[in-house]
Amino acid sequence: MLLHLNIQNFAIVRSLDIDWRQGMTTITGETGAGKSIAIDALGLCLGERAVTNVVRPNCKKAELAATFDIADNPLAQQWLDKNDISYDDDCILRRVISSEGRSKAYINGSQVPLAQLKDVGRLLINIHGQHDHQLIIKSSEQRQLLDAYADHQHLLDNVKHQYQQWKSLTYEYQQLQENQIQREAQQQLLQYQVNELDEFSLNESEFEQLESDYKRHSNSQYLLETTLATLQTLSENEQFNALDSVRSAHDQISKLAHVDTKLAELANQLESTLIQLEDTNNELQGYYQQLELDPQAYQMIEERYSLAIQLAKKHQVLPEQLHQHHAQLKHQLSLISSDESRLASILADIDNAENQYRDAANSLTQSRIKAAQTLNNKITTSMKELNMEHGQFEVNINPLESGKLSAQGMDEVNFFISLNPGQELAAMNKVASGGELSRISLAMQVILADKVITPTLIFDEVDVGISGPTAAMVGSKLQQLATNTQVICVTHLPQVASKGHQQLFVAKLTDGEHTETNVTELSEQGRVQEIARLLAGDSITEHSLANAQELLAS
Incomplete structure (x- = not known):
């Protein structure tokens, strides 16, 4: 899990230290205060591309460091061992970016290529941006989500292996044919x-x-x-x-x-x-x-x-x-002469490899169909809980066109939904709005929570476009997700913010000449004030304070 984030001279941050807790952390603040600045800094620690304007004005460089607890993360430990990087129970990802745009990357004090930050970062944290829910409309993403729910990696690995065998033999046959005249x-x-x-x-x-x-x-x-x-x-x-x-x-x-x-x-x-x-x-x-x-x-x-x-x-x-x-x-x-003999015999090998591939792919298809049946019911139930009262969800699995072979199997996976009574099921991108897609994506994350291998999930304003009872249910879903993994959520909704076990407040301070962002952890009383502000705006009333206390109590 994420333990600590240190930011120096980054954007409008002069110096910032944030300690993170287990469970769910919510980040709130006024519009334009820089609520996502910590997420942006984390992204750079995870190997995202840096630009020159990330360095605070009049400073030579920005320094960012994220500390993770990997005591219960064997995959991260294996990666560090494989890359000969020493560690104890912590893993520190550090990035130094000059005002000219040059950058250096470090893992536990050892300078590394930027690609290695990305590699290890995938095992530590997963960031979902405001528009990431749009990925769910892609067939490839839908297939990956279904496979993650089915938890049949051994079948995927076998299909990939058999496909590579068939592909290798097919390529060999093509080369033998092309070179035959020569x-x-x-x-x-x-x-x-x-x-x-x-x-x-x-x-x-x-x-x-x-x-x-x-x-x-x-x-x-x-x-x-x-x-x-x-x-x-x-x-x-x-x-x-x-x-x-x-x-x-x-x-x-x-x-x-x-x-x-x-x-x-x-x-x-x-x-x-x-x-x-x-x-x-x-x-x-x-x-x-x-x-x-x-x-x-x-x-x-x-x-x-x-x-x-x-x-x-x-x-x-x-x-x-x-x-x-x-x-x-x-x-x-x-x-x-042996090439000529090989040309005569390789077709039989190709047929055999294709048969083995199809057997493996058929086993994968059956597993997908079985998983889809239970996933349909779970997501349909979650849609109703997230204020899509008449929502229906169905995974549609069809053979790839012309029996095409692929390393991911022979299935085309598509998510179909219906949102209104009497409405036929249709592809998600044709009937769902951005807010509805966001909620369905969140439902998927909650359902897949016990399959998640990254110990920290970050949601950067994924609750845009929802309010009221739906917002409350989204908050509950995120809180439910936090029982299995650390959840960090940037939000503007009081119903979501109140569900956090920890709440951080982002403020923008200025003296007329200089501006900087500050992040503080709110006390219980501070949380009441902030939730009330989110409910009522700048005019905080006794009624809004009471509502805030009620939200926090629930």
């Missing part, structure tokens, strides 16, 4: 490319081997000649070769080692060198013997190697990437 052209190209690479059939890492074989065969003559010359140097030259020279050196140093043991290590080193040279010579001889000039093998390798390079150039990839590119093309082709 997909067919792409499939032909991919199929040609895959067939070409299938025919070449390059294995993984084969190009690297091809490249190695190609280099070896293209340089085979040079390899033969150089290998042979190296073998001559190592062992086969009879006049001088490396092996004989090292062997001779080893033998000589070995003999000297018998004379001087210091040469033994050198002899060992020469022996190791000799062994390595012999091994190298043997391996080189084996390599030379395996080398052979095979023109036919070379031609096959050259052709495949050249073709691999040509295909890589054609497909705009490196030759060593050709095998991977081939696999990617196959994958793309398989995806297109």
Whole structure:
């Protein structure tokens, strides 16, 4: 509930602190005194758009802060937790607006985007303006009111989920159809490319081997000649070769080692060198013997190697990437093939999703019909209590045109009323005046009171256009509503003002140069005086005072 409102330099308010109580609070005052100024300030705390003229003249900024008790408001607590905003039992919404029109928003001292004020505000308070009752003539608003009364959110959620499933599949089908021609052209190209690479059939890492074989065969003559010359140097030259020279050196140093043991290590080193040279010579001889000039093998390798390079150039990839590119093309082709298969099967999925949606929507329709039957009786009774003696109310539920599917179900909901004997039921906007719409809207609020999730409701002069016994009944309805939620009502009617558990009086003060608005909580005697003023105007009489006391006593 709303606990406190602080206003600084806002419009014609210099400084104002208002403490709010549980139950019903009424706000009264003279015309033009600014009775709605607290509501306007609250609206800005809840994220409404600010304009430059909200700042008091000659001031740099306006500051507004609303404090709410959220100890019994789990939805608000969950929202604060989700948005990492710390809290205890209170939630403070603060707005600072500069004279240039710039503004900053805060929740519990943390600066936040303006949208977050709106989000959390919806969980704390609901403001009904003078013209908000006109929303009740809209079919969408009427459907929402019926759904709120039926209290079948689980059915609404299921319908929305099934609708989204059906919508998603329908969109997928449309995309598949729209892309079919393009997909067919792409499939032909991919199929040609895959067939070409299938025919070449390059294995993984084969190009690297091809490249190695190609280099070896293209340089085979040079390899033969150089290998042979190296073998001559190592062992086969009879006049001088490396092996004989090292062997001779080893033998000589070995003999000297018998004379001087210091040469033994050198002899060992020469022996190791000799062994390595012999091994190298043997391996080189084996390599030379395996080398052979095979023109036919070379031609096959050259052709495949050249073709691999040509295909890589054609497909705009490196030759060593050709095998991977081939696999990617196959994958793309398989995806297109799966799209074609999907196109053939998705219609069955769409039919199944539509059937599930219609089952969910039919359950929602039945729940609406059941709720409408009891709502008809309750609102008809309330209309009679609110001085619409011959009033009748009926919820009309019809299928949407052409069986259209929507996220809210397949129903068009309309409120029909009759206000006079013999008058046929007709749409509300065709037969009800503004005052009658206001009363029907109020009746709905009272009936829905136990469904209301926002702990504070504000009514800003929603009682315009009514008087007398009707006004008294409106006051009683608002008081009844206040048993379940905090109600704040700006009013000019004594019958409504007297029903409040708390009454605030708004006055406009001026010294000829400056004007400001002041709000005070009235004492019991102050309430008698104010109710009498509302009854009789400025000329308060003993009779009006007695009437005021009677209203307050009742």
